[in-house]
Amino acid sequence: MTLRVLLVDDEPLVRAGLRAVLEAxxxxxxxxxxxxxxxxxxxVRALRPDVVAMDxxxxxxxxxxxxxxVLAMAGPLPKILVVTTFENDAYVYDALRAGADGFLLKRARPAEIAHAVRVVAAGDSLLFPAAVRRLADHHGGRAPAPFPGLTGREGEVLRLMARGLSNAEIAARLVVGAETVKTHVSAVLAKLGARDRxxxxxxxxxxxxxAPGSTEAEG
Structure with a gap:
């Protein structure tokens, strides 16, 4: 299966570089x-890409x-991968708030860029836990919508998601089955009204x- 990518950046040189990396x-x-x-x-309407890589x-x-x-459109929607120069850019955190599936630095190695496209296309979250904590610490603080109550186990799962753990890693950490974790993740997304992880x-x-300032070790 070939994944179709739409490149969006106001710098032609950046687009050319990303095109060369991806088409290899x-x-x-x-x-x-x-x-x-x-x-x-x-x-997006005309080309139906699987992923939009966007500055x-x-x-x-x-x-x-x-x-x-894009996310307000009807029908199947592409995944959105934010591509940025600076990982602490407030724009990145706002793009994640708006529903982007993850972010990638422009200085990333070619293999990392290709991997990022595949990860978001598969429906997985592409987050760098330490970077997201810093973004939340520096650029968070806006009044959120009321946070719905989660069960104790759902809360544990969400905290581990915030540390960047996959379903398999969460299952190993909590000593439960992968399907059980998948059920908890689905419940968390439903209760939060979240599009994805x-x-x-x-x-x-x-x-x-x-807490953005959490110093817990990443899994």
Whole structure:
């Protein structure tokens, strides 16, 4: 199966570099490009990409507005991978709040870029726990929506999700089956009204359920 990627960045050189990296992979294809977020929705409708790799800072419509616009569309939606120069950029945290599936630094190695596209296309969250904690610490603090009550086990699962653990890792940590963890994750997403794991983690930080300054070791 070939994954179709739409590149959105106002710098042609960045788009050319990403295209070269992605098209060197047998399972990845760049189906289109745009130089501004304002062009994203028409291109998503026309090209039906699996993943949109999108800069956050663009002149007419930034990646935050473009993410909201794409996720407001009807029908199957692409995954959104925010590509940024600085991991502590407030725009990145706002893009995650808006529903982006993860973020990637422009200086990432080619193998990391290709892996990131595959991860988000598969429906998995692409978060870097330490970086997200710093983002939440520096750029969080807005009044969140009321945080719904979780069971004790669901709360444990959410905290481990915030530390970047996969379902398999959470299952091993809690000594339960993978299907049990999957059920808990689904319950957490439903109670939070979260689109995916990424949004659930951001909501957990915004609510104060998970403290941004946590120094817990990452799994």
């Amino acid at each position: 992979q047998p399972d990845l294809e760049v189906c289109g490009e745009a130089g501004d977020g304002a062009a994203v929705v028409p291109l 956050v800072r663009m002149p007419l419509m930034d990646g935050i507005g473009a993410t909201r616009a 990424t949004q659930a983690v951001v909501l957990a930080y915004d609510s104060g359920f998970v």
